[in-house]
Amino acid sequence: MTLDNGVITSLQEQLLEWYTREQRPLPWRVNPSLYKTVVSEFMAQQTKIKTMLPYFERWMQRFPSFESLAKATSEDVLKHWEGLGYYSRARNLHALAKKIICMDLAPQTAEKWQLLPGVGPYTAAAISSITQGLPEAVVDGNVVRLIARITNDCRTFKNNANAVKTMTPIAIKLLNHTSPGEHNQAMMELGATHCTKTNPNCSQCPVKTLCLASAQGDPQVLPRINRTATRSVTVDRAWLENKNRLLLYRHPANAHQLAGQYELPSLESLGAKAPNDKPLAIKTRAITNKRIKERIHSEASLRDQKLSYKSKHQWICFERINSITLSGPHRRWVKEFLEKPKHN
Numbered sequence: 001m002t003l004d005n006g007v008i009t010s011l012q013e014q015l016l017e018w019y020t021r022e023q024r025p026l027p028w029r030v031n032p033s034l035y036k037t038v039v040s041e042f043m044a045q046q047t048k049i050k051t052m053l054p055y056f057e058r059w060m061q062r063f064p065s066f067e068s069l070a071k072a073t074s075e076d077v078l079k080h081w082e083g084l085g086y087y088s089r090a091r092n093l094h095a096l097a098k099k100i101i102c103m104d105l106a107p108q109t110a111e112k113w114q115l116l117p118g119v120g121p122y123t124a125a126a127i128s129s130i131t132q133g134l135p136e137a138v139v140d141g142n143v144v145r146l147i148a149r150i151t152n153d154c155r156t157f158k159n160n161a162n163a164v165k166t167m168t169p170i171a172i173k174l175l176n177h178t179s180p181g182e183h184n185q186a187m188m189e190l191g192a193t194h195c196t197k198t199n200p201n202c203s204q205c206p207v208k209t210l211c212l213a214s215a216q217g218d219p220q221v222l223p224r225i226n227r228t229a230t231r232s233v234t235v236d237r238a239w240l241e242n243k244n245r246l247l248l249y250r251h252p253a254n255a256h257q258l259a260g261q262y263e264l265p266s267l268e269s270l271g272a273k274a275p276n277d278k279p280l281a282i283k284t285r286a287i288t289n290k291r292i293k294e295r296i297h298s299e300a301s302l303r304d305q306k307l308s309y310k311s312k313h314q315w316i317c318f319e320r321i322n323s324i325t326l327s328g329p330h331r332r333w334v335k336e337f338l339e340k341p342k343h344n
C-alpha cells in the first residue's frame with residue numbers, strides 16, 4: 001500500500017474514533033498520572049496485560065507514588081514483583097523512582113527519558129507520548145503486526161529487533177501528531193485485541209477497509225519473522241527438609257537475574273550429581289527462546305552423596321516462606337510440595 005496522506009489521515013481518524021469508544025478501562029487510564037503510566041509500562045514489558053493487572057493493583061496500594069517506591073527497601077519491592085518474572089524491571093523501576101524524586105522536573109524528551117534506568121526507546125516513546133503529548137511513535141510486537149498487515153508487507157525479517165527497526169519509520173509516518181499518546185495506545189490496543197497473532201478479528205476491525213492483508217484473505221501469516229532457535233536446559237534441584245525447615249538457595253545481591261531471591265538449591269550448588277532414581281517431580285517452563293526442565297530430587301535419592309552447604313544455602317522455617325521472595329515458579333512448586341504429606 002502506498003501510505004499517501006489520504007490513507008494516513010483515514011487510518012488516524014478511524015483508529016482514534018475506535019479507541020475513544022472502545023478502549024479497555026485499564027486502571028492506569030483511570031485518573032492517569034505519570035507514575036501510573038511509568039509503572040504500567042515497566043510491568044507490561046514481557047507480560048500480558050491480563051497477567052499484570054492484579055500486580056498493578058497490589059503495587060499501587062503498597063507504592064502509590066514515586067516517593068513511596070523510592071523509600072521502600074529492595075526486598076519489599078521484589079516481594080511485590082514476585083511472580084511477574086524479569087526482576088530487573090523491578091530493580092530498574094525502584095532505581096528510576098529514586099532518581100525522579102531528586103529531579104525538579106521529569107525528563108522532557110524521549111532521549112532524556114532513556115537516560116533513566118530500564119528505559120529503552122520503546123518505553124521512552126510510550127511515556128513521553130502518553131503523559132507529555134510528545135510526537136514519539138511506539139513500536140512493539142503489536143504495532144509491527146498491525147503495520148505489516150495493513151500494508152501487506154510480506155518481507156521476511158531476520159528477528160523481532162529487525163522487524164521493529166524496519167517498521168519504525170512507517171510508524172513515525174503514521175503517527176497522529178495531534179494526539180500521539182492516544183494514537184500509540186490505539187495501535188497497541190488494536191494489535192492486542194483485534195489484530196491478534198492468530199485468528200485476527202477482521203470483521204470487527206475499525207481499519208478493515210484500509211487493510212491490504214485482510215483484503216487478500218490471509219493476514220494471519222504476517223508478519224514473517226524468523227524465529228530464534230530454542231535452547232533446552234536441564235537443571236537438577238534438591239528438596240531438603242529438616243525440622244520444619246526447607247533448604248533454599250539465595251542468589252547474591254549482584255546476580256544479573258534473580259538478585260536476592262530464593263530458589264530450591266541446584267545440585268550443582270551443593271556439589272552433587274543427578275541421581276539415577278526417579279525425581280520427585282519434573283517441571284518444565286519456557287523463557288523467551290529457552291526451554292528449561294527442572295528435576296527436583298528427594299533427600300533419599302541424594303543419601304549416598306556428600307552435600308556441600310555454602311553461605312548462600314539457608315534453612316528457612318516453613319512459616320517464614322511466605323515472607324521471603326521466591327522466584328515465581330519455585331513459589332508454586334514449594335506451595336505444591338508443602339501441601340503434600342511427605343516426599344522422602
Ligand code: SF4
Binds near residue numbers: 149200201208211219
Ligand atoms: S483487518 Fe484484520 S488484519 Fe487488518 S488490521 Fe484489522 S484485524 Fe488486522
